[in-house]
Amino acid sequence: MIELHFQSQLQKRKNPFGSSRVDHPFQTHSDADNVFSQEFHRIQSTLKDIKQDINHQSKGVVVVGEPGFGKTHLMMRLANSRLKTNRLLFIRQPNNPDAIIYHIYSRILESLIRCIPKINYTQLEYLIANSCAKIFQEIIIENPDLYPKKESKKDQTIIELVKNGNLELLSFLSSDTQAKREFWEHIENRSYMWWSTNYSTAGYAPEIFKGIIKFCGYRAIDYRRIIREWLAMNDVPQKLLDKVKIASWNKSINREEVSLEALKVLGYLSLLDEPLIIVFDQLEGLGREYNQNLLHSFGEAIKEIFTHIPNSLIILNLFPDRWEQFKQEFDDSIVDRISQCQVFLNKPSEEQLITILNEKSKSINMTIEQLFTPHEIQKILSKNSIRSIINSAADFYNYKIHNIPLPDYLKVETNSQIALQNNSNLQNLVSDIKQIKEVVLKIAEKLNIESNLETKIEQNSETYIHQETQTDTNKIIGDYLNQKYQQIEEEYSESQVITSSDDRGKLEKIFESLKIIQPSLKLDFLTFDRPKKIPDHLVIQTETQGYAIGFLYDGGNAFFSRMTNWNELVAKNSHLKFYLYRDARGYQVSGEKSIAELDKFKNTDNGEYIVLIKDERITFELLYQIIVDIQNQDLEAKLDEALLILLKRYSHHSLLKIAIEAIGTFEV
Structure with missing residues (x-):
């Protein structure tokens, strides 16, 4: 039993179990890292294999687990572990079978322009800072004979800057003064020289490459927005593009083709940085009957990505039955590539589940043993998934701290109910009442008296159950809508790629x-x-x-x-x-x-x-x-x-x- 003064204090605090779902890897949630540690290590090892492979071939990982078993949570752990070194790119389910690759590119672009937590730089800036440092190392120090222009004072300044860390390049050029703009234009020109020497200048790839470099050269939000919209292949007024010295897209461009070119550019740049981590999540809707064309197009798009984009770890999060369906729908070449490593998430042990709950309750400086009775803990742990276990803990917490009634499916026997069951006199009374009811029904039957006693009892019982179930449903959906609305509202002002x-x-x-x-x-x-x-x-x-x-x-x-x-x-x-x-x-x-x-x-x-x-x-x-x-x-x-x-x-x-x-x- 929680003491009254503790209960009063906790009523002012947020429910530590109130958040049970990770929507995307860039969120922050408590993490018990001893859970799925081996599975996490397998993913990390595959990433290491890509980096050490002389050809830097992309590899696939399928993470298979039932709903609520922690697939996206594992991606969050990967993001927390790797965002300072690797670029993690999150792609939700596509919706348009005619624009799958464009969807993938748009969501990747959205991930790249997202700021890394606790650091005032985007993933794209990290990628460009590391790439440009390698480019200048290549041009000025390692292979100067391959490049026609002579070394300048600006080249020397850049080489000295990155000796203290590649991000020094960004901090040095953090203001939008004319002098800094000229300095960054020098970086753009040198980078394009490197691209022209190592890759083809034909097609859209060089323009995408220039746009990516240019985006990182501006700090002003308005200028970045112009370049972001251009990179997303949205039509931007030419007078705005003139401000950042970019030409508008050709009216006849094919967004799928340009998107694939853009993804190639990111793959090539990652060779100067670290392997890309591309995560596909929320894919269950692809398996529905009306999405057959969408599923087929998605499979073809994945094949294109493996074929054309190097140095990438491509992860698919799937339910077991959906993975079986994908294996039937996709041809063997796709299945073999995406399942080079298969990671299966099973329900953790009871000890690990308690660790997860205690990790969450750290925010209120209490353990679940202090919050709940042993009987309540067992009721919580009896649920099938990690998410439902956390949700049950949240309901019990609200019940004990805020006096909010428990949902029917969680109600447990109180001490008084147990005492009633153990009282032999009361049990005898219940038995006597049952016998009296049976006698009354028999008398009514012999006297041909119509009795709807049992029918009424059944009807009342069904009505009560329906009302209670409906109340639970309304609460679950209502709570979801309130939380999700707030989350979307908070993300509204962030940089997004809207198409x-x-x-x-x-x-x-x-x-x-x-x-x-x-x-x-x-x-x-x-x-x-x-x-x-x-x-x-x-x-x-x-x-x-x-x-x-x-x-x-x-x-x-x-x-x-x-x-x-x-x-x-x-x-x-x-x-x-x-x-x-x-x-x-x-x-x-x-x-x-x-x-x-x-x-x-x-x-x-x-x-x-x-x-x-x-x-x-x-x-x-x-x-x-x-x-x-x-x-x-x-x-x-x-x-x-x-x-x-x-x-x-x-x-x-x-x-x-x-x-x-x-x-x-x-x-x-």
Whole structure:
């Protein structure tokens, strides 16, 4: 029993077991490193093998474990261990079968521009600082005869700087003064000379290489944003690109081809640094029947990565049954590459599970033995996964500290209940009442008196169980929505790579999932008789109405051409309701012709233009994420129940208004 003064103090503290799920490797959670230590060592050893291999061939690792067994947590441990030396790149499930490699590249770019915890530099800056130090070592000291230009004072300064550590290069050039800009331009020129000597100057790779170097040469957020959007192959107004001396992309570029070139560049740069760690997670949705094309395209993309990108450890986190499915779906060449090392996570021992819980309870300076009774600890440890064990501990903590009732499935016998069971007189009384009930039922039967006593008891029991279960479900989903909304809100201001193709893929996943509520929904897309550039979009067709929802994040000429063609589709499809989304963090629409086409759309009878402001964006991501987490079994809830609760809770959101209209009448 927790003493009252301790309980009062703990009521002011955060529940130490309140966070049971690692969403991505860059988060910070308590870690009992003696759990899965051998499995972690195997991954580290594979990384070492890549570094020591003279050819630096990429290798694959499959981490197989049931839901909640710690696969992503293990990736977090890898990140904490390796971020100061290696680049760890996190890729969630792709959504668009026509843009798999672009999705992979976009998510890798997002990881690279993420700051390393406790250090004021991004992963990309680490990569470039280490690479440039090696490049100057190569040009000035090791092989000067291979490079035409003579050594300069700036070269000497750089060589001296990196003697004290490669990051000195970044700290020395940390301001955006004209002198420092000229210094960094010297680094850009020397680096490009190295690239031209060692690799081909044809294709898009040299431009990507220049852009990556240039990104690290600026400290100002606005300039970095311009280069980031350009690297993501989003259309940036030329007047902004002129500020950083970059040419706009060719209108006819194929994003899949350019993305593969960009990934090659990162692989080549890693040869001057350390092996890349590429982690694929949240892949369970790929195995669903409606994602067959997506799964096939994903397998082909993985093959391309192994073929063209050197010096990389490629990790796939999978459930056991999904891994078996992938082995059946992928050809042997893919399976052999990604499963060069297989790591299986099984349920830890009871001793290790207690260590995990005690690691979490360190934040309140107590052990679980001080918090819970032995009977409660056994109830907690009886759950199947690490996540469910931590969740159970959180529920018991709330019960004991905040007097929040336990969910039905966790209720344990109290001392008074045990005493009642041990009291022979009370047990005899229960037996007597049971016998009386049986006698009454027999008398009623002989006298032909209809008795619904048992039926009423059963009905009342079922009603009670349903109400209790529904209460538990509402609480689980409600707590999830509150926590996840806060997390997405905190990440909103971070540097992100937002693409219209990714959002269209998320939209498709959302409406595929809504079919569980309204099976008659049909999904499609619009086309012209001949190829034309149009916004990424999805058509949702009900029995009585159709909705075309598009995303257009481009600027400049790309915006104008896509907007013009979108208006043509609006005119030709008057039976559809058209919606066009644009993220609020993107560049404002500019140019007279572009603004005129946008106004034309706004003034149509069947068109609506919607800016994804902060709340709209967070709710959109929340809707997508709850579907992913339920499919990945990161959230223990039924998808239909979660969707209905979410539809009611966020009915003010523009996308959910469309969804509610498409679904029709529903009950929560």
